[in-house]
Amino acid sequence: MSEAVLTVRDVRKTYGRGDGRFDALRGVNLEVREGESLAIVGRSGSGKSTLMHLMALLDEPTQGSILLDGQEATAMRSSQLNRARNKTFGFVFQQFFLTANQTVLENVMLPLKIAGVGRRARTERALAALEQLEIADKAKNRAVDLSGGQKQRVVIARALVGDPRIIFADEPTGNLDTATGRVVEDILFTLNREQGITLVIVTHDDDLAARCDRRVHVRDGLIVSEEVAA
Numbered sequence: 001m002s003e004a005v006l007t008v009r010d011v012r013k014t015y016g017r018g019d020g021r022f023d024a025l026r027g028v029n030l031e032v033r034e035g036e037s038l039a040i041v042g043r044s045g046s047g048k049s050t051l052m053h054l055m056a057l058l059d060e061p062t063q064g065s066i067l068l069d070g071q072e073a074t075a076m077r078s079s080q081l082n083r084a085r086n087k088t089f090g091f092v093f094q095q096f097f098l099t100a101n102q103t104v105l106e107n108v109m110l111p112l113k114i115a116g117v118g119r120r121a122r123t124e125r126a127l128a129a130l131e132q133l134e135i136a137d138k139a140k141n142r143a144v145d146l147s148g149g150q151k152q153r154v155v156i157a158r159a160l161v162g163d164p165r166i167i168f169a170d171e172p173t174g175n176l177d178t179a180t181g182r183v184v185e186d187i188l189f190t191l192n193r194e195q196g197i198t199l200v201i202v203t204h205d206d207d208l209a210a211r212c213d214r215r216v217h218v219r220d221g222l223i224v225s226e227e228v229a230a
């Protein structure tokens with residue numbers, strides 16, 4: 001069995017305070033193994049996105065810890081955390097919109113710019129990612145002028161450009177029609193199979209969840225069951 005790349009250890013997350021407190025996660029334990037595809041499923045409001053944000057080190061647990069390659073994220077300095085996040089993760093989140101008025105190429109280069117990669121290398125790598133997603137012909141278009149499926153390809157290109165080990169996807173097919181959603185799914189699973197990129201996918205879609213190696217069900221802030229593919 002391969003190593004745990006991420007470990008979620010007795011994690012609790014409470015939003016708000018006083019009478020407005022809400023326990024979104026109430027003691028979650030989970031390991032993500034290098035190279036696997038993991039689906040996080042459950043009803044709306046069950047805590048899936050909260051769990052994913054914590055795993056992606058975008059937010060901190062109220063209690064418990066998240067370990068990246070065995071190292072406690074809460075013990076890392078913020079500069080170290082930013083670097084680890086930038087180097088290790090790619091994000092396919094609906095909240096991380098493309099910047100509408102920038103070109104596709106500029107959008108895909110952004111993570112490299114943040115990482116301090118020079119302009120020429122940035123451009124080359126972004127174009128390579130767009131070619132891999134078969135959308136390099138739109139490099140000069142403004143993001144706003146693309147279809148939903150094209151935008152999602154660009155988001156995946158942007159997630160890939162930093163050569164991540166893990167891609168986190170929150171409802172990656174949620175806004176797409178069935179056929180386009182299937183194409184986006186195929187792209188993600190091809191990356192998993194051919195490049196060994198670990199996938200962590202939050203989804204409502206049973207067909208998408210069924211394609212993953214493992215499914216965990218979240219209910220009311222707890223993991224209530226886990227299934228491994230046959």
Ligand SMILES: Nc1ncnc2c1ncn2[C@@H]1O[C@H](COP(=O)(O)OP(=O)(O)O)[C@@H](O)[C@H]1O
Pocket residue numbers: 015016022024042043044045046047048049050051
């Ligand atoms: N920033 C926040 N402040 C207060 N409550 C929140 C916040 N984010 C999420 N919640 C609440 O926590 C619960 C879990 O939310 P979320 O993780 O987004 O669920 P899911 O992704 O499964 O729909 C919901 O009841 C939601 O309203």
Ligand SMILES: [Mg+2]
Pocket residue numbers: 048049050202
């Ligand atoms: Mg959600």
